[in-house]
Amino acid sequence: MDRFEVLCCRPLPLLAANVDxxxxxxxxxxxxxxxxxxxxxxxxxxxxxxxxxxSGTPLPDFPLxxxxxxxxxxxxxxxxxxxxxxxxxxxxxxxxxGFRALIGTSFGDIFFNNCFQLGLLPVVVEQSxxxxxxxxxxxxxxxxxxxxxxxxxxxxxxxxNPLKKRCLLEGLDTIALTLSHESxxxxxxxxxxxxxxxxxxx
Amino acid sequence: MQGMGKTLLDKxxxxxxxxxxxxxxxxxxxxxxxxxxxxxxxSLRTLRRRGFPVRNPELCFATPDHCVSTQADRDDxxxxxxxxxxxxxxxxxxxxxxxxxxxxxxxxxxxHVIGPELGLTLPGLSIVCGDSHTCTHGALGALAWGIGSxxxxxxxATQTIxxxxxxxLRVTFSGRLPKGVHAKDLILHLxxxxxxxxxxxxxxxxxxxxxxxxxxxxxxxxxxxxxxLGAKIGQVAPDSTTFEYLHGRxxxxxxxAWDAAVRxxxxxxxxxxxxxxxxVSIAADSIAPQVTWGTxxxxxxxxxxxxxxxxxxRGGADVSGVRAALDxxxxxxxxxxxxxxxxxxxxxxxxxxxxxDLQAAAKVVAGRRVAQGVVAxxxxxxxxxxxxxxxxxxxxxxxxxxFEWREPGCxxxxxSNGEYVPPGKRCLSTSxxxxxxxxxxxxxxxxxxPVTVAASAIAGAIVDVREWD
Numbered sequence: 001m002d003r004f005e006v007l008c009c010r011p012l013p014l015l016a017a018n019v020d021x022x023x024x025x026x027x028x029x030x031x032x033x034x035x036x037x038x039x040x041x042x043x044x045x046x047x048x049x050x051x052x053x054x055s056g057t058p059l060p061d062f063p064l065x066x067x068x069x070x071x072x073x074x075x076x077x078x079x080x081x082x083x084x085x086x087x088x089x090x091x092x093x094x095x096x097x098g099f100r101a102l103i104g105t106s107f108g109d110i111f112f113n114n115c116f117q118l119g120l121l122p123v124v125v126e127q128s129x130x131x132x133x134x135x136x137x138x139x140x141x142x143x144x145x146x147x148x149x150x151x152x153x154x155x156x157x158x159x160x161n162p163l164k165k166r167c168l169l170e171g172l173d174t175i176a177l178t179l180s181h182e183s184x185x186x187x188x189x190x191x192x193x194x195x196x197x198x199x200x201x202x
Numbered sequence: 203m204q205g206m207g208k209t210l211l212d213k214x215x216x217x218x219x220x221x222x223x224x225x226x227x228x229x230x231x232x233x234x235x236x237x238x239x240x241x242x243x244x245s246l247r248t249l250r251r252r253g254f255p256v257r258n259p260e261l262c263f264a265t266p267d268h269c270v271s272t273q274a275d276r277d278d279x280x281x282x283x284x285x286x287x288x289x290x291x292x293x294x295x296x297x298x299x300x301x302x303x304x305x306x307x308x309x310x311x312x313x314h315v316i317g318p319e320l321g322l323t324l325p326g327l328s329i330v331c332g333d334s335h336t337c338t339h340g341a342l343g344a345l346a347w348g349i350g351s352x353x354x355x356x357x358x359a360t361q362t363i364x365x366x367x368x369x370x371l372r373v374t375f376s377g378r379l380p381k382g383v384h385a386k387d388l389i390l391h392l393x394x395x396x397x398x399x400x401x402x403x404x405x406x407x408x409x410x411x412x413x414x415x416x417x418x419x420x421x422x423x424x425x426x427x428x429x430x431l432g433a434k435i436g437q438v439a440p441d442s443t444t445f446e447y448l449h450g451r452x453x454x455x456x457x458x459a460w461d462a463a464v465r466x467x468x469x470x471x472x473x474x475x476x477x478x479x480x481x482v483s484i485a486a487d488s489i490a491p492q493v494t495w496g497t498x499x500x501x502x503x504x505x506x507x508x509x510x511x512x513x514x515x516r517g518g519a520d521v522s523g524v525r526a527a528l529d530x531x532x533x534x535x536x537x538x539x540x541x542x543x544x545x546x547x548x549x550x551x552x553x554x555x556x557x558x559d560l561q562a563a564a565k566v567v568a569g570r571r572v573a574q575g576v577v578a579x580x581x582x583x584x585x586x587x588x589x590x591x592x593x594x595x596x597x598x599x600x601x602x603x604x605f606e607w608r609e610p611g612c613x614x615x616x617x618s619n620g621e622y623v624p625p626g627k628r629c630l631s632t633s634x635x636x637x638x639x640x641x642x643x644x645x646x647x648x649x650x651x652p653v654t655v656a657a658s659a660i661a662g663a664i665v666d667v668r669e670w671d
Contacts, residue, residue: 017520018398018498022637027618031283045638080399080432084637086334088350106402109434110334110348117352161225175254178360181221181229185362188220188231198455198463199233202260
């Protein structure tokens with residue numbers, strides 16, 4: 001996983017409510033052989049005139065097709081973004097498109113965890129902060145180390161779990177971290193086996 | 203937030219904490235890891251290539267369901283995705299020592315149907331699976347939730363997961379379900395009235411006399427749609443109904459071990475003094491059969507309602523979203539839902555493919571014919587459901603009516619096996635998601651109960667089963 005750097009750009013707005021992971025990465029692009037990289041199929045039902053990345057033409061007013069956002073790393077997301085299926089292809093496609101931070105008022109719970117695993121930071125902000133972000137036309141800075149968002153005269157703090165933060169900043173793999181607790185896992189299992197033998201005696 | 207007492211979730215959660223990891227995250231033990239053909243094989247292969255062994259293969263169980271064909275005489279090669287992923291699942295499970303309920307075996311089926319059926323799902327167990335509908339297992343009082351593929355790798359390598367305890371929300375249902383109204387209607391009603399964000403950041407507990415009177419299979423339908431409320435976890439406290447359901451199943455403890463387990467399980471229901479972060483109460487006795495009209499599970503209501511005006515729906519809170527949904531669905535504000543012609547019907551999925559679902563559907567189908575031009579499928583949730591249904595002669599009822607009686611799998615719920623609803627076609631489905639493109643590109647999905655779906659197949663249009671003789 002890449003180390004998370006300070007981000008600075010005009011954020012891309014994708015403000016629809018309850019965007020589900022089926023819209024972000026349709027199932028048929030996860031099971032078949034694709035002509036293009038996964039990121040090209042992200043949001044294809046909304047992004048191309050035919051709803052199909054292979055046959056369609058990009059719709060000019062869909063934000064992902066706007067040249068102004070070509071190098072964008074920050075997305076403003078509508079409420080409950082990433083609800084639905086647990087598929088990790090959804091945050092992966094967003095990462096492949098160049099996004100490193102998503103800012104919204106709420107995220108799907110499974111999607112929220114998946115983002116961290118891929119080096120994508122989901123930032124939860126208050127509705128009033130979100131509305132000011134949507135209105136701004138200047139660049140926004142996301143500083144994970146400082147846990148701040150800043151743009152114009154605004155400086156907003158956000159919270160992120162210290163473990164998740166460390167993993168993002170250092171590009172750490174959580175499997176290695178957890179295996180450092182191996183003796184505690186083994187101790188837990190041997191004690192638990194005595195109190196709940198039916199868990200283990202299969 | 204919690205008072206002196208502990209909730210069901212508190213008790214389940216606290217029993218699995220290995221250590222605190224700083225902030226609000228903890229390292230939790232995972233008692234059962236269920237794998238399927240879509241998310242399982244790539245993770246097992248990734249892990250092997252990275253040099254990590256599966257830490258506790260004896261606690262992992264796999265079955266192919268997402269990519270399997272549901273046609274008769276199927277094999278791995280019957281679907282393009284299956285031809286690649288099912289042999290890979292078989293090979294990786296073999297190398298890791300993970301038990302596989304393979305295609306063609308007597309146990310194969312949708313992972314959320316076979317878990318409880320085999321007794322792999324038990325009260326108080328922590329259960330994860332690379333599938334968001336893992337919340338289904340909470341119907342037996344398990345702590346169960348869906349995870350992504352990186353978390354899946356982590357569980358395989360460590361038999362643990364890094365998680366934070368969610369907030370807690372109890373929904374209390376009172377009263378008896380009216381005629382023609384089922385568990386599916388109850389949960390669709392909750393989603394339609396409270397919205398798909400109700401449970402974000404929360405674990406749900408479903409309680410009250412209505413739930414206590416439900417079978418375990420009905421409770422599974424309820425818990426299955428928790429994730430459609432935004433909650434990863436949905437639970438029902440275990441009781442004598444749960445224990446009767448489990449007794450004698452394959453992986454359930456036997457004899458003295460059973461007695462000890464039941465004594466433990468009886469301690470799991472929440473204490474009377476336990477407090478929840480949020481509480482919602484629903485009167486079940488005034489609920490109508492439900493059907494969705496849009497592209498979110500919250501876009502729905504009573505089957506007797508009309509399609510809403512986007513300017514009026516929820517006070518105009520999402521005008522552009524609702525307009526887009528109606529455009530996708532080919533519907534106009536004010537249009538009645540009853541009488542809307544359907545092209546396809548689907549009885550199946552981890553929501554509604556168990557024996558009691560098929561029995562309820564067969565009851566309205568018996569002696570009748572599917573309307574001309576309607577493609578009607580019944581896809582049993584597992585080989586066991588299929589066998590039990592055939593012993594009762596349900597397959598003959600469906601076949602004589604003009605339904606296809608198919609082999610077990612996820613099928614037309616998610617179409618990862620290529621079993622699509624064609625573009626522009628309208629499908630009434632017992633599944634869980636009506637998202638854009640879910641059943642195939644431009645497919646139009648309406649969610650409803652097995653009884654509403656079955657009756658509508660006969661009528662060729664959406665019907666109100668309360669008016670069905």
